[in-house]
Amino acid sequence: KQEVTQIPAALSVPEGENLVLNCSFTDSAIYNLQWFRQDPGKGLTSLLLIQSSQREQTSGRLNASLDKSSGRSTLYIAASQPGDSATYLCAVYKAAGNKLTFGGGTRVLVKP
Amino acid sequence: NAGVTQTPKFQVLKTGQSMTLQCAQDMNHEYMSWYRQDPGMGLRLIHYSVGAGITDQGEVPNGYNVSRSTTEDFPLRLLSAAPSQTSVYFCASSFRDQETQYFGPGTRLLVL
Numbered sequence: 280k281q282e283v284t285q286i287p288a289a290l291s292v293p294e295g296e297n298l299v300l301n302c303s304f305t306d307s308a309i310y311n312l313q314w315f316r317q318d319p320g321k322g323l324t325s326l327l328l329i330q331s332s333q334r335e336q337t338s339g340r341l342n343a344s345l346d347k348s349s350g351r352s353t354l355y356i357a358a359s360q361p362g363d364s365a366t367y368l369c370a371v372y373k374a375a376g377n378k379l380t381f382g383g384g385t386r387v388l389v390k391p
Numbered sequence: 392n393a394g395v396t397q398t399p400k401f402q403v404l405k406t407g408q409s410m411t412l413q414c415a416q417d418m419n420h421e422y423m424s425w426y427r428q429d430p431g432m433g434l435r436l437i438h439y440s441v442g443a444g445i446t447d448q449g450e451v452p453n454g455y456n457v458s459r460s461t462t463e464d465f466p467l468r469l470l471s472a473a474p475s476q477t478s479v480y481f482c483a484s485s486f487r488d489q490e491t492q493y494f495g496p497g498t499r500l501l502v503l
Contacts, residue, residue: 310489322395322481323494330489368434372489377422377441378449379492381434 281306281373285382293390298356300385302369307347310372313379314343314354317366326354326367359389392417395495397482403501404472412467412498414482422485423465424449424492425457427478434481440465441488472502 282305292298302312311330315323327343329336329352335344340357356363366386370379398413416423424439426449436449440459454476456468465484469476482495 313491315494322496323483325491325493328491370434377424377439377485377488377492378436379424379426379434380436383433 281309281371281380283369283371283380283382285367285369285385287385288383289386289388291388291390292359294359294361296359296389298354298359298363298387298389300354300356300367300369300387302352302354302382304350304352304371304380306373307350308373309347310374312343312345312352312369312371314341314352315368315370317368317384319366323368359387361389361391363387364389394418395482395484395493397480397495397498399498400496401499401501403503404469405503406473408472409468409470410472412469412480412482412500414465414467414495415463416465416482416484416493417463418484418486418493419462420484420486420493421462422488422490422492423459424483425455425465425467426481426483427451428481428497429478437467437480472500474502476500477502 314326329345342355366384368384370381395416425437426434438457440446480498483492485492
């Protein structure tokens with residue numbers, strides 16, 4: 280059974296520092312991997328989708344890498360801002376049918 | 392586009408009552424899913440659909456029914472609510488398999 284882990288569960292950084300968020304999965308035979316952001320009491324907002332054939336994906340200040348052989352993905356957020364405070368979730372597609380398996384998330388606080 | 396919409400936003404039920412959580416999307420997406428989010432358990436897939444008339448079970452389907460009569464709508468039915476179904480429910484959709492999933496704002500359900 281696919282398991283997805285995000286460590287640490289919570290992270291606090293000063294504004295301007297780069298954020299590094301980790302995601303690990305037990306089964307390397309994944310299809311794609313998606314990173315989300317969730318604000319308190321809100322739904323999930325998609326940040327990046329990395330296809331299984333890609334090693335990285337970039338959008339603005341966000342960069343996500345994927346290393347299937349080691350079962351890891353990393354989300355980098357450059358020059359963090361207080362507005363980046365949220366919970367970040369990674370999720371992997373294992374099989375056909377659009378089924379996502381989620382990690383527990385990393386709660387990020389960016390202090391002004 | 393309104394994206395993925397869910398109603399109601401919040402609902403209180405008594406044990407044994409039934410209700411339907413509504414989900415609709417206006418993006419002509421074939422794939423739709425229902426997840427529940429619980430503290431300490433993360434997000435888990437309940438049911439999903441790969442097109443009108445086609446549904447299948449996810450990780451935690453017991454106590455829930457779904458049907459997909461149109462591309463736009465994917466309601467989730469609780470036939471006899473139990474306190475264990477207290478949760479936040481999210482609906483998601485994507486255009487194709489393994490592509491970016493878009494989430495609705497969620498329905499917070501409390502079963503007494």
